[in-house]
Amino acid sequence: MSEPLSQADAGKFAAARGAVDLVEDGMKLGLGTGSTANWMVRALAARVAREGLTLTCVPTSTRTGDLARALGLTVVTLDEAGWLDLTIDGADEFDPALNLIKGGGGAHLQEKIVAAASDRMVVITDPSKDVAQLGAFPLPVEITPFGMGVTSKLIGKVLETAAVGARGSRLRMQGDAPFVTDEGNHIVDLALERIDAPADLAAALLQVPGVVETGLFLGLCDAVVIGHPDGRVETRRADGSAPVFARVDPAEAAALPVA
């Protein structure tokens, strides 16, 4: 018998299971990265097996690609797919305008490129990611290894004049070495507490030559699917329409395929 899910995992499963209902036969799909996206890939594989859907999937990281292939999904590169109908991905925070912080898993560069190449981006989360204002989660900024010390100093200068609540920054480590992204870059996590002007901050950070991408996803997300541990699913849309409520069966989680 499998272990009962934690409250957080039950919420993540509910969001993932709810969002997979948005997938239609023949779609080209972007697959996000992270623990919530893993539930989505598993729920998607179960649906494909059950209904015989034909899908073309573009992963946003090596690890999501490995999982999708292992579960029998058809995986191609973004350039092979060309353009996507829908991307389903997780997030570290979302605000009332459905702006996001992403990159807690270090995949935000590929995630942003894939989201930008999609007709729709849908974010799947548990309720803990719902914030009034972005910034409590440290903002990931991907930087090139070349000149990373100088780039970090220049990021510090940007923060001196930024409208934020704090100005901490830390190079992300994995063991004793800097964390390396799928693109061979490193990540600086900015502890800002509060970001008052996300668009201004994103623009200023992207002016620093060694900055490749930030984890601020502004105006990219079309809808957020929030899963609750009891199986309730709420979908909020960026167009301001009324939230939609549904329910999934939490027991289904135990039957999903594993890689």
Ligand SMILES: O=C[C@H](O)[C@H](O)[C@H](O)COP(=O)(O)O
């Ligand atoms: O780089 C990682 C991604 O942006 C994830 O989507 C984000 O960190 C959320 O991950 P999780 O679903 O594990 O909370």
